[in-house]
Amino acid sequence: MGSVTGNFQSETPLHPAASAFLTEAFDRGWASPDKRHAESQKVAILLNEAKESLAGHLGLRREQLEILSDPAIGYHLGISGLLREGSRLLYPAISRSEVFAIAEGVPAEKLETDSRGVAQSPVGEFEDVLAWQSANAETGTIAPTPDTFAGRIFVDATASGALLPLPNRWSTALWSSRAWQGPAGVSIFAIGDRAIWRNALPHFDQRISSSDFSVPLTIASAIALDAFTADYKERRSEIRALNHEIRDFLHNEIGDVDIAGGIDATLPHLLSFSFLYIDAEILMNELDRRGFAVDSGSACNSANMEPSHVLAAMGLLTHGNIRIALHNEVNRNEVIEFLKTLQVLIAEMRA
Amino acid sequence: MELDCRGMRCPLPIIKLATALKESEEVILLSDDPATLPDLSAWARMTGNFYEVVGTNKYFVKRL
Numbered sequence: 001m002g003s004v005t006g007n008f009q010s011e012t013p014l015h016p017a018a019s020a021f022l023t024e025a026f027d028r029g030w031a032s033p034d035k036r037h038a039e040s041q042k043v044a045i046l047l048n049e050a051k052e053s054l055a056g057h058l059g060l061r062r063e064q065l066e067i068l069s070d071p072a073i074g075y076h077l078g079i080s081g082l083l084r085e086g087s088r089l090l091y092p093a094i095s096r097s098e099v100f101a102i103a104e105g106v107p108a109e110k111l112e113t114d115s116r117g118v119a120q121s122p123v124g125e126f127e128d129v130l131a132w133q134s135a136n137a138e139t140g141t142i143a144p145t146p147d148t149f150a151g152r153i154f155v156d157a158t159a160s161g162a163l164l165p166l167p168n169r170w171s172t173a174l175w176s177s178r179a180w181q182g183p184a185g186v187s188i189f190a191i192g193d194r195a196i197w198r199n200a201l202p203h204f205d206q207r208i209s210s211s212d213f214s215v216p217l218t219i220a221s222a223i224a225l226d227a228f229t230a231d232y233k234e235r236r237s238e239i240r241a242l243n244h245e246i247r248d249f250l251h252n253e254i255g256d257v258d259i260a261g262g263i264d265a266t267l268p269h270l271l272s273f274s275f276l277y278i279d280a281e282i283l284m285n286e287l288d289r290r291g292f293a294v295d296s297g298s299a300c301n302s303a304n305m306e307p308s309h310v311l312a313a314m315g316l317l318t319h320g321n322i323r324i325a326l327h328n329e330v331n332r333n334e335v336i337e338f339l340k341t342l343q344v345l346i347a348e349m350r351a
Numbered sequence: 352m353e354l355d356c357r358g359m360r361c362p363l364p365i366i367k368l369a370t371a372l373k374e375s376e377e378v379i380l381l382s383d384d385p386a387t388l389p390d391l392s393a394w395a396r397m398t399g400n401f402y403e404v405v406g407t408n409k410y411f412v413k414r415l
């Protein structure tokens with residue numbers, strides 16, 4: 001199988017371009033960019049270049065962008081920072097758990113979601129806040145832009161990365177470096193308009209977040225985004241064709257399968273499907289033994305033994321669920337190998 | 352026919368249900384697994400059968 005990685009998990013290895021630069025980044029970016037020493041000034045320049053590059057890819061102005069270490073802080077800064085007296089938080093039922101956690105503490109309304117992962121399109125009031133997800137991390141379903149919403153919009157772009165543009169109107173936005181094969185522990189937070197945002201976290205000066213972040217990892221993330229975007233441009237149509245092929249195979253060769261979203265309204269590299277009468281845990285273990293790593297939204301794979309709230313909200317089958325990511329490195333042979341393995345396993349398990 | 356799947360985890364209740372429906376056209380399914388409700392709904396849509404919630408952890412299922 002040669003170059004077969006067997007890795008269909010959402011977690012990817014660091015992009016080779018970033019990985020190659022990592023030692024140098026740690027070598028050159030060790031000093032604090034906030035100090036006056038010559039070495040610090042050099043690091044400040046490097047960091048600034050990295051931020052310029054990230055901002056360019058994400059459709060931001062340099063001054064709108066902040067680096068955070070933990071995306072969970074970004075949800076809080078981005079959503080709570082827009083809430084006011086009398087605000088309601090509106091959020092799709094397929095939002096990330098971090099959004100559910102914030103909604104528990106404030107006046108909030110959960111927006112029901114249909115089988116395509118599309119939430120009711122809310123109008124809201126001027127002071128309301130919409131936690132809008134550009135694409136869903138589990139199913140890859142792309143949300144229609146929130147054009148009709150009257151209030152402020154937080155954009156969760158942690159799944160879509162740089163693959164989808166920001167909507168015309170947005171107030172705050174969050175990305176995770178993992179979406180473009182960057183290092184874990186780097187997220188990008190943006191504020192569209194400083195006048196309508198306030199810092200909802202304890203803070204002691206004008207800085208957005210008092211939590212520190214790694215300059216070398218930020219540089220690595222910028223390199224990864226640059227390289228990932230170039231790779232993706234080159235492989236996009238190929239990956240989409242593979243996605244098509246997988247869908248056809250699942251329907252025609254395996255059957256009794258529930259696939260999340262249509263190919264035209266999902267990110268081409270993400271695919272979630274559930275097999276009727278199949279125990280996902282057994283299937284995952286069998287796949288693992290044969291060298292294929294996948295994710296699952298079934299209850300057996302979750303910490304609380306509850307099925308994925310995303311699958312349930314979309315009305316999709318929650319048992320027998322498998323979730324795969326087609327990374328830029330994936331090749332057709334390995335996908336075919338994977339599908340054939342899946343076909344044999346499903347037939348055995350259903351027998 | 353009554354099918355007691357309480358204490359069983361997914362996908363067992365749905366598998367047992369499908370088997371039971373081969374013998375009986377109507378089944379009362381008892382299941383306390385949190386995945387049963389979303390899965391019954393998806394199963395009914397995929398297989399073209401009918402279900403209805405008739406009580407706590409209690410479902411009426413009919414083969415169509």
